[in-house]
Amino acid sequence: MLKVVDIFYSIQGEGAHVGVPSIFIRLYGCNLTCSFCDEFLHKGEYESLSFDEVLTRIKPYPAMNVIITGGEPSIYNLNGFIDYLQAYMYAVSVETNGYNFSNIASANWVTYSPKDWDKIEKYGYDEIKFVVSKESAVEKILEFSSYKPIFIQPQNEMDRPNKENVAFCVEFVKEHPQFILSVQLHKFLGVE
Numbered sequence: 790m791l792k793v794v795d796i797f798y799s800i801q802g803e804g805a806h807v808g809v810p811s812i813f814i815r816l817y818g819c820n821l822t823c824s825f826c827d828e829f830l831h832k833g834e835y836e837s838l839s840f841d842e843v844l845t846r847i848k849p850y851p852a853m854n855v856i857i858t859g860g861e862p863s864i865y866n867l868n869g870f871i872d873y874l875q876a877y878m879y880a881v882s883v884e885t886n887g888y889n890f891s892n893i894a895s896a897n898w899v900t901y902s903p904k905d906w907d908k909i910e911k912y913g914y915d916e917i918k919f920v921v922s923k924e925s926a927v928e929k930i931l932e933f934s935s936y937k938p939i940f941i942q943p944q945n946e947m948d949r950p951n952k953e954n955v956a957f958c959v960e961f962v963k964e965h966p967q968f969i970l971s972v973q974l975h976k977f978l979g980v981e
């Protein structure tokens with residue numbers, strides 16, 4: 790059974806797959822309590838759903854791209870569920886803070902967003918995303934290098950862009966072009 794807070798259909802607004810129509814499955818719970826967490830939804834109520842029940846909910850949507858998010862999905866071993874969705878031809882991406890990469894090893898794509906910049910993992914993911922505000926200790930990430938895409942994403946408000954943080958991130962990537970801007974397109978478009 791999965792602890793599901795929400796299932797919805799939207800576009801991916803972040804990272805390398807920006808613009809891809811996707812089915813989002815938001816799972817309950819997280820191992821961290823970040824001050825800027827905008828995922829209040831994952832802390833409230835949830836439904837316990839079987840794999841078949843989740844499939845029934847996502848089948849009506851025309852897209853074949855599923856994004857498992859949270860909360861922190863990797864607090865659960867999701868490999869069986871990911872295999873199940875892949876057997877129905879879904880491509881499965883997972884968004885993680887890096888709690889346990891082995892719990893999501895079956896995913897087609899893993900987006901890693903480290904919250905502790907003193908301990909950044911090098912392996913286990915396909916793209917990395919740093920959420921940055923103008924107060925962030927960006928000196929800690931300047932030396933980070935990877936052959937995978939490294940995104941800088943402004944810390945936005947829950948339902949809209951934070952223009953000061955967006956402007957800071959634009960200048961930051963221009964000065965440090967090893968980074969790529971990821972703006973959270975859905976917040977500019979005003980969609981979920």
Ligand code: SF4
Nearest residue numbers: 819821822823826860
């Ligand atoms: S890791 Fe993500 S979901 Fe968990 S508290 Fe931090 S921002 Fe929220």
